[in-house]
Amino acid sequence: MKSDLLAATQATAPPSSRRALIAGFATELFHRKGYAATSMRELASVSGIEAPSLYNHFSSKETLLHEICFGMADAFVSTARRIAAMDLPVEDRLARAIEEHLRLLFSDREAVGVFVNEWRHLSEPSLQTFKSLRSDYEQFFAGLFQEGMHKGVFRQGDPLWLGRQLLLLMNGSVHSTARPDSEALADLGRRFYSLWMHGVASPTTQPD
Amino acid sequence: MKSDLLAATQATAPPSSRRALIAGFATELFHRKGYAATSMRELASVSGIEAPSLYNHFSSKETLLHEICFGMADAFVSTARRIAAMDLPVEDRLARAIEEHLRLLFSDREAVGVFVNEWRHLSEPSLQTFKSLRSDYEQFFAGLFQEGMHKGVFRQGDPLWLGRQLLLLMNGSVHSTARPDSEALADLGRRFYSLWMHGVASPTTQPD
DNA sequence: CGCGAACGAACGATCGTTCGTATGTTTGGG
DNA sequence: CCCAAACATACGAACGATCGTTCGTTCGCG
Missing domain, CATH: 1.10.10.60 (Homeodomain-like)
Known part of the structure; x- marks a missing residue:
């Protein structure tokens, strides 16, 4: 009517x-x-x-959350697999991983926000699956650091801790960084890579 | 009865x-x-x-949130003020700020979690006040970076961006780091300081 | 004609909160 | 020193609102 x-x-x-x-x-x-x-x-x-x-269209409220969270998670892990298979020096794969992570991050900032902050409202068994995917992705970064340490490119340290910290940093940057075009995005990637590799100290400063 | x-x-x-x-x-x-x-x-x-x-005991649900969030916020900004008043080289004040921030962070991880993730559920005018306190604290870190750049201790960069990133990194580390005793906490502070100052690259690696 | 997609009505559950009341503790005046 | 009034704190009942969701139905499109 x-x-x-x-x-x-x-x-x-x-x-x-x-x-x-x-x-x-x-x-x-x-x-x-x-x-x-x-x-x-x-x-x-x-x-x-x-x-x-x-x-x-959706059978429940949680179905919506599920699709958002797993859509992002799948994108991240498939990107990780692609990069892991590349035949590049480990530090270049790290730079590439940073760049691709940032690209995904800024391709849908809202979905990323949900992915990062709201996944805990998933219920079992989706919650376990999600955590597992997340862990896979963290392990990918940890593996890069471990390999780099082994080859003497990186300082010694806890690779998993470093991986998580790097992800934390990039994920959080979505909030505090203006929407970049594709050029600014590549630049942001270099900033992260440089910050992560060499820190903020002036090059003339002596490491401890 | x-x-x-x-x-x-x-x-x-x-x-x-x-x-x-x-x-x-x-x-x-x-x-x-x-x-x-x-x-x-x-x-x-x-x-x-x-x-x-x-x-x-509490006049509303939001009163509880208010006390938790502002309790942490006040602790952070008062610590910042204390450190800003110290007569130390800027890089030492940064190291000190990191250490004190971590100390507060791990002194009550749950309260910090609420402080970091749930503050947006505050309603006006508390929300504005909270954001203002947060901004003060970010500015404190930005000021450290700015001063360090001016004195040639740090590389050039966006001080506010760097400050926010550092805070992001430390706040997030609460989730991915085991509860440290006071010795391990000082060590964690040095790890952060070193990572932030010099990055992960091996000292033999040439900066770009 | 059937099927996807929209609707209004309504379900039981749970939400934050208020109310009147009961009871133990504290306290001040005789 | 004791008793009563005031206070702090707990309770059960219940309020109106809103929650996620189900149902039966309608209706246009292919």
Whole structure:
């Protein structure tokens, strides 16, 4: 009845599927307000829809979170696998890993925010799977550091600790860095690489 | 009635006030499950109390969050002020700032977790005040970097960006580092300082 | 004609919070 | 020194709001 107009104008309008649009709105809300503080009715409202209609596209609220978190996680680990298979010096693979991580990070900052901060609201068994993927990715960076230490390119240290710290640093940089174009992004990657490799001390300063 | 026994055993028992105990439980819950996902009934349950009784100690749920967040924030900025007033070379003040920040960080990891992740659930005007305190603290670190650059101790760069990155790194390290005793903590401080000053590259490696 | 997608109504659960009340403790005046 | 009034703190009941979700239905499109 009263929905005739909406159905006529909206149900056919979006060339990009409504499902994908809703996922995008959910990403924005989960990022800005947090998963627990976002209601399905609010998501429905910004989607231009009523709450029950959401369930024609997603079977539950958690399904939305699941798709966002695992979408990012899969992207990260597949990138890691690609780089690990490259025939490059270890420090170049590190530089490449930083650059690609940053590229993914800034390709969808909101999804990354959800990926980083809201994954804990997943329930089992997804939660275990997610943690496992995360661990794989950390191990990839740890492996780079370990190899570099072995070859004398890096100082000795705890490779897993270093890997986690580097990821922490890059992930957090999403909040404190303006959206870069592709050139600025490559530059940001070099900044990170340089900071990580040589620190902030002036080159004339003697290491301890 | 049925509360005779409880009142006799508990109301007089705690030398540490029940109010402080509740704040501690709230810190643990807000840290582990998030502010929005923690209910007053659950907090009451772990406090050994019924939900309405919480309101004899705190006037609202947000009051709890407020006390936790501003308790940490005040500790951080007062420490910063103390260090800024010291008559030390800038790189030593940086080392000291790192050490003191880590000390505070590990003095109450759960409160820090809330401070870092849950502050956005504060409502105005507390939210503005909180952000302002946070900004002061970031500016303190930025000032150290700026001064160091000016004196030629540090490489050139964006001081505010560097300050935020360093804070990010240390705050995140709470999750990925085992609880250190006071000796291990000083050591962790040196690790951070060294990583930040000289990076991971082997000393024989040439900077770009 | 059937199917995907929208709707309004409504479910039971849980949310933060308020209220009136009971009870133990503290305290001050006779 | 004792008793009563005031206070602090606990309780059960319950409020209105909102939560995620289900249901039966409608309706346009292929």
